[in-house]
Amino acid sequence: MTLRARIVVRRPAFRLDLDLTVGRGEVVTLLGPNGAGKTTALRALAGLIPLTEGSIELDGVRIEREPAERRPVGVVFQDYLLFPHLSALDNVAFGPRCQGRSKAEARARARELLDRMGLAEFSSVRPRRLSGGQAQRVALARALAVEPRLLLLDEPLAALDAHTRLEIRSELRRRLTAFDGATVLVTHDPLDAMVLADRLVVVEDGAVVQEGAPGEIARRPRTDYVARLVGLNLFRGEGDGDRVTVGGLAFAAEERVSGPAFVAFPPRAVALYRTRPDGSPRNLWEGRIDGVERHGDHIRVHVDGPVPVAADVTPAAVAELDLTPGRRIWVSVKAAETHAYPA
Amino acid sequence: MTLRARIVVRRPAFRLDLDLTVGRGEVVTLLGPNGAGKTTALRALAGLIPLTEGSIELDGVRIEREPAERRPVGVVFQDYLLFPHLSALDNVAFGPRCQGRSKAEARARARELLDRMGLAEFSSVRPRRLSGGQAQRVALARALAVEPRLLLLDEPLAALDAHTRLEIRSELRRRLTAFDGATVLVTHDPLDAMVLADRLVVVEDGAVVQEGAPGEIARRPRTDYVARLVGLNLFRGEGDGDRVTVGGLAFAAEERVSGPAFVAFPPRAVALYRTRPDGSPRNLWEGRIDGVERHGDHIRVHVDGPVPVAADVTPAAVAELDLTPGRRIWVSVKAAETHAYPA
Amino acid sequence: MAFLVLPLAGLLIRAPWSTLPQRLAEPQVIEALRLSLVTASVATVVCLVLGVPLAWLLARTDFPGRRLLRALVTVPLVLPPVVGGVALLLVFGRRGLVGQWLESAFGFSLPFTTAGVVVAEAFVAMPFLVIAVEGALRAADPRYEEAAATLGASRFTVFRRVTLPLVAPGVLAGAVLCWARALGEFGATITFAGNFPGRTQTMPLAVYLALETEPEAAIVLSLVLLAVSVVILAGLRDRWVGAAA
Amino acid sequence: MAFLVLPLAGLLIRAPWSTLPQRLAEPQVIEALRLSLVTASVATVVCLVLGVPLAWLLARTDFPGRRLLRALVTVPLVLPPVVGGVALLLVFGRRGLVGQWLESAFGFSLPFTTAGVVVAEAFVAMPFLVIAVEGALRAADPRYEEAAATLGASRFTVFRRVTLPLVAPGVLAGAVLCWARALGEFGATITFAGNFPGRTQTMPLAVYLALETEPEAAIVLSLVLLAVSVVILAGLRDRWVGAAA
Amino acid sequence: GSSPADSGAARASAAPATSASAPAESELTVFAAASLTGTFTELGKQFEAAHPGSKVTFNFGSSATLAQQITQGAPADVFAAASPATMKTVADAGLAGAQTVFVRNKLEIAVPPDNPGKVENLKDLTDPKVKVALCAEQVPCGAAAIKALDAAGLKVTPVTLEQDVKATLTKVQLGEVDAALVYQTDVIASAGKVTGIPFPEADRAINDYPIAPLAKAPSPALAQQFVELVLSQQGRDVLTKAGFEAP
């Protein structure tokens, strides 16, 4: 077990209290809304702000009292913080130099890393002349250059274009599996989170609200935030065997649950009708259109009613059904795509 | 027609040359890899760097010689650039103040905008105390506060979490349709680009490589970068009616083309087999597995061969087929999901 | 540190503490102290008004002769203050280039007036402000100014509402230097403005003259000047630093 | 701007240009100029070595008495230089607090030596450096230092490789102020180190003596001092600013 | 940059050591009032010529500063002050040898060559339209001026009280004031840039310049010889040529 931490940081109007355990070679992603305290947690792990309470244990050694420079930690900051007076190469060579390597060695290592990041030609460029994504990649190289045992990344891929992101993401994974250390990563991008993380920790308002494998969390979100993140409609209700009652509606689901339970279904499982459809009355109600939004090559329709839901429909359907805000509409949800699980 | 510009900026190792036309209320998104020149183009439009050549016409008036402060332009910068000495409220009120409004008016307007951005409680907070996403939203509010006729946004949604992003995105769309101005937006996120843009302009290495409606570009990418962006495999070959020949392979496609042509197909249309499958030999070849990567709830497999392709398969398939890098494997592509179009 | 503090300790040890209260009560001392504080403060304001725009010119614009101008700014720094005083006389004196004209047009003459003290102090202290502020401007991120320009701020508004607040610590440091230098100014003042109690005799002039006859009195006067300035500076800093945080 | 340039013009107009070449050839003048440049430069180095860490302490750490220390730093600024010289004598003089001990332990005495000139100049010029550098440090973004710390840099390495380069414009500005102030130093020098040609007679002291005998020679000497310092400063700036860009 | 500093220190501190062990004195250090710069430099050259192998070093400055330096242990051999008061400071510290007044200096009215104030005698200085500069009473020329004005029974309101006589003279030279009371020597040194007007009351306010070898002089013999040179006819000639009066 590599990292085992309890992080408590008190701020005037905010309190962060997290338990975090990251195994060897494991990548844990902190996911959460803006202001949830993700950056604060990373800074506490890096030693840049003191813990109000708690402890940080890395490879069995307590490090919460060590100053930042003695922690075997590499950090990629949210806004890069590349040293403006050093070339890209010297930015990356900075860490190895501080670890006592010779200038030549440090530079060779830095050059190798920049090469791997596809930045060989930018070695001698100052950060101010780099584009956003180039700067981010140099920051990544700089953090990797110290061969940290704990790697902390605050939105490391946010400024990368899709193409580079794919490459850097693979590069990052390769490096992460190559070493024994633990990785804690913060991202807003659910795709990045899903792809990179072995385990997700969802943080809201300073506390962990859900934790688990990405697939598991995607399938069974436990908060509104997570549900929206993974594009699901989520409600909390009361299960009585094969249905879950939410706000007066009874949802039929694939699973059987009793007691407090969640129901979740994707927007594409929601069908809209101008008049009450015939057929089985399960998962069927009337609502009012709240908003219409383009979403990729389909349209997402928000419907208010006993429960507020999002539905994905084709542009053709929008025209056909005249889906304008304010219109009353019938909503049904396919039971086959509705999941229920204990709350 | 609102904005009509030809932007030429020469840099020591780089040359940007774009034609850009944006209509009333239209949102044009500049999409391109890191270092393509997107930020440079926005800065030229805002008047922060001079044009080497070309012109910028806004509502029929040439503005390329106007200084930045006289251009009716609002900018959201890639790294926010909120004034560190002003509260969030005063940051937003800054623009209206400069337009000659009274302090009370400017603040009222700023308060209204912050409210709408869900930041009412952060009015009196200094930027340094804001989290990344909060800061980004304040920056957005600040740019909107001057009621610009041309709105320029450099990765405005990059730091927002998925939930907030959805809201701000809608808010942004509402505002954009409410006024007559033109909007030019830079983003790396294909989803944002697809959702927000009326038209995409793909920039690579300082020049436009493709331009059109998001759906059109997603379906018919013309460069590798765009193809990867929208998650398609793309090749350029020679069409002879119902097939396109690429690197010795003949691809059957839905469309008929002759002469130079592209073929494109999504990774999920690629099937992998351990032994040569029976059946129609069209679109079938042998390759070597190059890399395997988790991708949401499926696995993306990169296969080298006469043409390099990406395939999406289920985790179960990976175990069953023993898809480890280095292994030889048979690849087939469904003709029904393969599109061909003139190059 | 010890290097700065020891000499002060030396002064404190040798000071004739017993005569201090009596000396403080002398109206001349009070008068000189008041004059010193007033003129140094006015001179600092003059320097801020003239010097901050000059520093901005030097840091943010590019015009032919900018390098020469920047070098010229340091002139009063290097000029022995007495020579500086002579130079001021050559210009603003009764028979000086500008003074002649001032006298005939307005019947107004700077030397031997309190205004003359301010001019002498401002002349000597100006470079401190300009150089400190220019350094701060160069270290500041110009992209904030760009952001302000895109929000419709004129150059002047950008300067006043963005640049200045951003470089406030630098301007504060410069103003402190400037004020302190003006407070301690001796040579140019006595040469240009002369030495007349209540009109142009500032503390350093009183100290210098005291030194001629009673060195210990001079030490006491210096300590009074010091104490007052240290108290004012410490107070100011707290206020300003507090406001900035 | 005119305010700074006009007095200089006044001096230039009145200067007895005809005798200039002859005066420049005088070995005493050359000697005094050399001595001024050497001592001012050494004093600047001394100030940098002592003052930059002090500024860092003031800007980046928090300890009891920091505010007092900061106020004390401004002391030599406000102290009339002659009194500063007396204070130095009281400490480093042969009968001074430290001087006594220096003399008996090493047979070494500071006053009336070239080293004494350096001490006097450094004492007077130190606050300029400290205040300018502290201002620059406060304006710099401390998050770069945090980034360096996470890369394993010790406090000292952070300071040397990140903080210092980031505040280089401020340090440069401070050093320029410091050097120029040291170059123009008169009161403390003549009091503490005396006025010995070739040993402690710097240009301002030579100017003072020239004023006694031939006032016009004094103006010429001042202009020589000015010209040299302006040339050096303009040269330096270009080099340094060039390197930083 | 330690080499010039070291050599300076060595010279300063080595001086007493040599005087104690070897009788061969070669260095003489004279602390003299700044108003003696011209004359003493001349005398120093004459002294070096008369005493081959000797070297005279001068430290010119304000008498008060010099006295302060001497009482703080400066390695000086001779002190020539511009006022008895400063010499007294040194004597009170037990550091002065036998003091002698070697010259005196008399006040004159100095006016610009065009005499804009039409000043002819001391009484004209009381005219409020005439701008007058005096030395501050703390410095010798100021004390003398007060004595002279008192003797004449006049009350003058000056525009400034200058810190020394040179500063006062500068004001006249530049035409900032219409008249000032300065020493006769200064009028002569100004070489026509100011006009001197003698006045009878000046005789009642004469300033004495005392000279003395110092008690802890590193080179006592040379010190004595230099004082003798200043007091000799040869010395007197140099001094009177500059406008000083014999005591």
Ligand SMILES: Nc1ncnc2c1ncn2[C@@H]1O[C@H](COP(=O)(O)OP(=O)(O)OP(=O)(O)O)[C@@H](O)[C@H]1O
């Ligand atoms: N220096 C500070 N002093 C006081 N409060 C702070 C400070 N820095 C951040 N906060 C507050 O702490 C909370 C958590 O901020 P943090 O930066 O950790 O959020 P985050 O999860 O990283 O958000 P984002 O995704 O937007 O970057 C926020 O409410 C923020 O306003």
Ligand SMILES: Nc1ncnc2c1ncn2[C@@H]1O[C@H](COP(=O)(O)OP(=O)(O)OP(=O)(O)O)[C@@H](O)[C@H]1O
């Ligand atoms: N000030 C400058 N001087 C010289 N070259 C520059 C300067 N700023 C940027 N460049 C170069 O211009 C090119 C375009 O940069 P730009 O910032 O416009 O890219 P971008 O498309 O915004 O990239 P990203 O998505 O990474 O932000 C890059 O190669 C960059 O290195």
Ligand SMILES: [Mg+2]
């Ligand atoms: Mg954050």
Ligand SMILES: [Mg+2]
């Ligand atoms: Mg960019």
